Amino acid sequence: MSERTHTCGALRTTDMGSEATLMGWVHRVRDLGSLIFVDIRDRYGLTQVVARDDEALLAQTKRLRPEYVIAVSGTVERRSDDTLNPKIETGEIEIAIRELTVLSEARRPPFQIADENPVSEDLRLKYRYLDLRRDRMQRNMQLRHRVLMAARRSLDEQGFLDIETPVLAKSTPEGARDYLVPSRVHPGEFFALPQSPQIFKQILMIGGMDRYFQVARCFRDEDLRSDRQPEFTQIDMEMSFVTQETVFAAVERLMQAMFAANDESIVTPFPRLPYAEAMDKYGSDKPDLRVEMAIVDVSDVFAESSFRVFRDAIAGGGAIRALVVPGAGRYSRSQVDKLVDEAIELGATGMVWARRGPEGDVQSSILKVAGADTLGRLLDSAEAGADGLVLVAAGAPHEASALLGKMRLRLAAREGLIDERCRALTWVVDFPMFEWSETEGRHMSMHHPFTAPRDEDRDRLDTDLGSVRAKAYDLVLNGSEIGGGSIRIHEQPLQRRIFELLGISDEDARSRFGFFLEALEYGTPPHGGIALGVDRIIALLAGEPSIRDVMAFPKTAAAVDLMTGAPSTVDPHQLRDLHLEPTPER
């Protein structure tokens, strides 16, 4: 067998007259009797080859079926002007086959490769090797490669060292459920697959590596979503002797490089939005800022109003918040009522609306009880305009905003206010250090327990935990959290104090990460970093709704690999080696 001379996307008119050998998959056969066209496909493209004039060759070509792997040799010919195909890169040439070899036959595929029609996802996953041949996955895998290579180049240029950390690791404190790996050598003991290389990267800073990155696989044994898989990839970074601003600058430069790999340019620096403001104005810590539609506080309007429900809510420490939906002022009464139903489905006890009618008159679900004056002031204060619908929610400030935040996302999409090409990148900063956990009955770290508090909030660690802000930040793209990080604690006493506040006992802390506390005592540089969700970023760049479509071998929502059948039962001998016993079937 002769060597491949070109890929299926390579030949041009400049190759005219030369001999070429292509290898690839039979994409499509067009059999015209004594003239047969075959499209041969590989990762690089599609080339039309043609069999004619030779009875034996025609007979052989007739036997080709979709997805056979073939080698064809022949002369590159320029197509006549009336048979050019502008739809493919190689459309000005074709190969007149002299020799055809079937390298491998193929069973009839369970779905058509040469077809962009949708195929159910379970079939795609079971036959992933066939799905990967299709244009969509070819494009996505190539995009993923380009983006990751650009990221590695950018980080290398910025002085980061690519360092690998263990996959067989120690269970991290708090956080998600771990995937555990039993130790054969140490009966009853387990490794944990890392949820992130958090402690290792901080120890690399203590180890003087100054700037570290890793394209790291992370594992979390939690339920899946379209943007969550049990194993996923992060660009994990850590930097020494830096402030938050230095981390931001490095990440912004990195993000620019990654977007450039998809021929997109983005503006830096990214805007910064304090957490509290995000929660108030957008009802979310990951606001989609492709559309403004900010939620406003209108408590003032109702503080003295005749509408008791709102007056009481304010008196009880709550707030009245309003969202203007541009264009929704022309909704029919029943459409507006449906919005109220939607709000109730989202868990609201109710939702009030108001707008101006065609004559400038005030219309509202509470017109009679609140009065036209108050509602007129509401419409002015919220800047509803002529065709804006104002939705109003009452309750605890964050809850009122959270409800309107959900309505904001739905209605912005429904009203076509979101530009799909827009890339809204934002830093959300000043996260709270702690949040109260009802289930645990104690404060938990909002980010993780190694996060440093803001200097000016530090003295409130003793008095008012809930108000302490952290040097923690998230990176948000189009309403999706694509990264999160913080400046870490580099002083051992403070770290010890934080564990104490989190209700982690000295003994507990020592046994779980005493090694880390000890490391902090040997000269720790101030440091901080971030982890970026590679799968999510690439899915957004590719315009894919699920990260599964930018991963070669993802798992289903039930955390199963449909192709390999993992997870599966194992041989009893393996269990015995690992000192495990099967539990009785339930």
Next chain:
RNA sequence: GGGGUCGUAGUUCAGUUGGUUAGAACGCCGGCCUGUCACGCCGGAGGUCGCGAGUUCGAGUCUCGUCGGCCCCGCCA
């Protein structure tokens, strides 16, 4: 753990108030065709209606259970 939704030919789907032989398109197989490129034309094969019970004279259709895909809530520092 909870909720929603889908499961019919190889694939994507349609299938009316429960009623005779379950359809379409694409694909597949065969035939014809020397300029196609989603080739065209003619013909053909192909179904455990996810699985199991139940209701009924009769179930793709209704009920219950179960399995699987997807989406969401909880969960995910």
